[in-house]
Amino acid sequence: MTHAPLTGAAAGIPKAPAKSAGAWALDLLIWGGLAVLLLISMEAVDLGNLSRLITNSANIQSFGADLLRPNFADWRLFVGKMWETIQIALWGTFLAIFLGVPMGLAAARNIAPVWVVQPVRWIMNMLRSVPDLVMGLLFVVAVGLGPLAGVLAIALNTAGVLAKLFSEAVESIDKGPVEGVRATGASKLHEIVWGVIPQVAPLWTSFALYRFESNSRSATVLGLIGAGGIGQVLFDRMNGFAFRDVSAVVIVVIIAVTLIDVLSQAMRRRLL
Amino acid sequence: MSSSTAAVASVRDVSKTYGARKALDGVSVEVGAGEMVALIGPSGSGKSTLLRSITGLHPIDSGGTITVFGEVVQQNGRVTGAVRRARGRLGMIFQQFNLVGRLSLFSNVMLGALGRLPSWRGLFGVWPGADKDKAMAALHRVGVSEYAAQRANTLSGGQQQRGAIARALVQGAKAILADEPVASLDPVSARKVMELLVELNKRDGLGVIVTLHQVDYAIRYCDRVVALQKGKVVYDGPSTGLDTKRLIEIYGPEYEDAFWEAKA
Numbered sequence: 001m002t003h004a005p006l007t008g009a010a011a012g013i014p015k016a017p018a019k020s021a022g023a024w025a026l027d028l029l030i031w032g033g034l035a036v037l038l039l040i041s042m043e044a045v046d047l048g049n050l051s052r053l054i055t056n057s058a059n060i061q062s063f064g065a066d067l068l069r070p071n072f073a074d075w076r077l078f079v080g081k082m083w084e085t086i087q088i089a090l091w092g093t094f095l096a097i098f099l100g101v102p103m104g105l106a107a108a109r110n111i112a113p114v115w116v117v118q119p120v121r122w123i124m125n126m127l128r129s130v131p132d133l134v135m136g137l138l139f140v141v142a143v144g145l146g147p148l149a150g151v152l153a154i155a156l157n158t159a160g161v162l163a164k165l166f167s168e169a170v171e172s173i174d175k176g177p178v179e180g181v182r183a184t185g186a187s188k189l190h191e192i193v194w195g196v197i198p199q200v201a202p203l204w205t206s207f208a209l210y211r212f213e214s215n216s217r218s219a220t221v222l223g224l225i226g227a228g229g230i231g232q233v234l235f236d237r238m239n240g241f242a243f244r245d246v247s248a249v250v251i252v253v254i255i256a257v258t259l260i261d262v263l264s265q266a267m268r269r270r271l272l
Numbered sequence: 273m274s275s276s277t278a279a280v281a282s283v284r285d286v287s288k289t290y291g292a293r294k295a296l297d298g299v300s301v302e303v304g305a306g307e308m309v310a311l312i313g314p315s316g317s318g319k320s321t322l323l324r325s326i327t328g329l330h331p332i333d334s335g336g337t338i339t340v341f342g343e344v345v346q347q348n349g350r351v352t353g354a355v356r357r358a359r360g361r362l363g364m365i366f367q368q369f370n371l372v373g374r375l376s377l378f379s380n381v382m383l384g385a386l387g388r389l390p391s392w393r394g395l396f397g398v399w400p401g402a403d404k405d406k407a408m409a410a411l412h413r414v415g416v417s418e419y420a421a422q423r424a425n426t427l428s429g430g431q432q433q434r435g436a437i438a439r440a441l442v443q444g445a446k447a448i449l450a451d452e453p454v455a456s457l458d459p460v461s462a463r464k465v466m467e468l469l470v471e472l473n474k475r476d477g478l479g480v481i482v483t484l485h486q487v488d489y490a491i492r493y494c495d496r497v498v499a500l501q502k503g504k505v506v507y508d509g510p511s512t513g514l515d516t517k518r519l520i521e522i523y524g525p526e527y528e529d530a531f532w533e534a535k536a
Contacts, residue, residue: 180370180436183327184443185360185387190394194383198374 066243070251078233078252085229086256088147088222089215092154097208099159104166104204105192111170120163127160132218136227147228154215154222165207169200202271209264216260220253278342279304280362280447280479281326286336286346287503288321295321296332297503303481305446308473310490310511311483313500314523314530319483322500323451326481327362328355341446360387363440363478367452369432373425377416377435380424381407384442403442410438414468430461437468447479448472455485459532466493486532487519 042048053060072078106112106120136153143149178195186194223231230253237245280303288296295318303309311319325332325346332338334349340358345351363384371380385403386394393399399407411417414434419427424435433453440448450469454462470493472478484490490497491511499507499514499522506522507514519527 176366176368176370177372179329180364180366180439181372181383181386183329183359183362183364183366183370184384184439185356185358186383186394187356187386187391189391190383190386193395194375194386195372198372201374 067247069244070247071244072248078249081230081233082252082256085219088150088219088229091151093212093215095155096158096162100162103163107167108170124160124163127156132157136222136225140226145226150222150227158211169203173199205271206268209268213261213264282339284337287333294503305479306477308480308494309496310494311498312490317500318503319500320451323449327364361446363443363445363448365436365450365453367455369436371424371432376421377424378420381438381442384439407442410441414438429457433465450482452483487530
């Protein structure tokens with residue numbers, strides 16, 4: 001038995017697809033453009049001073065030495081403030097869910113009419129585009145220094161993010177079960193409660209937990225602008241060159257945030 | 273006209289256009305109370321569109337009228353306000369069952385009560401005891417009560433479809449509209465579902481309109497057959513009148529492909 005070599009032409013097999021000249025040109029434009037952009041941005045970001053990391057090593061050495069010897073004398077304060085930070089994240093996320101659920105439903109094209117969807121999306125984009133630090137500065141002015149400013153900043157920013165994630169989850173649901181509920185003679189609200197929410201519930205919960213995780217990180221930073229929590233302590237000790245205290249604060253933050261991450265990941269795994 | 277004697281559905285001069293394609297083209301059909309009617313025709317002939325129009329799941333072109341139990345549900349290209357009451361009287365069965373997968377079979381069947389209970393009860397799922405009993409009785413009747421607590425998406429297709437029929441029973445539906453109810457099922461489950469529909473028709477006097485892909489099922493289980501082709505009614509009469517010549521008219525020369533088990 002002989003095996004004739006199967007040449008492309010003989011077997012009628014079409015040739016492998018080749019990249020067209022246009023596609024090559026586009027690739028070159030994109031990657032070349034990126035390279036040029038990086039080069040001209042070098043000066044603006046002071047990249048030439050990178051060597052200072054080495055030449056100023058004395059600073060780093062003393063800083064580093066202190067960091068290696070954390071001072072936990074004030075640990076009650078640190079842990080208390082960390083707990084405040086977590087509470088800020090908790091309330092901020094809770095209020096964000098409260099705002100995000102109706103917005104997320106109103107921004108889903110398969111649920112709401114387009115004249116509702118568009119304005120709601122516009123508001124969502126606005127909320128998301130203002131970083132929570134900036135939002136925090138505004139609320140410090142509005143409600144004064146303290147945790148409430150942090151809570152409100154996180155709530156609004158996260159509401160924008162969650163509403164977008166929620167609405168995308170709603171847009172990807174299977175419309176069959178919703179029709180099944182509709183066909184029983186149910187009202188629009190019933191359709192949402194029984195046809196939509198059960199389908200998106202695991203995803204929504206997972207998104208909310210994930211945002212709680214990242215909010216407990218952002219709440220740490222919010223203290224820097226006086227919006228409560230452990231960030232304030234961090235900022236004070238940093239300004240007082242108490243680097244051993246700074247080190248202790250950072251360790252408390254890392255442990256707390258890691259714990260929250262692990263817990264919330266475990267919860268999310270159970271959901272999906 | 274009282275709802276018990278009025279026709280299940282009266283479809284007059286109904287067209288439905290999707291872009292340039294006419295899914296329904298001047299269809300007129302009347303289904304009386306207690307009738308069991310099969311809607312057949314090749315894929316894309318408009319049988320599902322017709323069924324979904326009757327229950328108001330999408331609007332028809334202006335010009336046509338659809339009446340359900342004497343109440344107008346579609347007119348002038350709009351679904352009227354009476355549609356929710358009409359949906360309550362029509363139990364809809366879907367090819368893909370359309371149960372809410374993450375809810376228990378019991379909860380799914382309870383949803384059948386949404387249309388007739390006060391709105392707040394439905395919103396919070398506070399079902400009256402009598403309705404819970406009714407749901408369990410319905411599940412028992414269709415033979416899946418032992419799975420009541422299980423999530424719907426853990427059940428087989430046949431079990432889910434019987435759950436969907438139980439949901440229609442809890443609705444207190446006066447008629448069943450079934451859209452390809454057996455197309456996603458194995459032959460054994462398919463026969464059980466068809467026999468259940470026949471039983472509801474014969475014993476409970478429910479009107480049944482069922483779209484079927486399989487002509488042998490239409491002939492075996494239904495007295496009357498309405499055949500659609502390219503959105504037009506090409507046959508409306510007793511299922512015994514479907515001879516080879518008629519079938520070739522409806523399906524073309526490959527009409528035997530439209531049989532599932534064997535040619536009748």
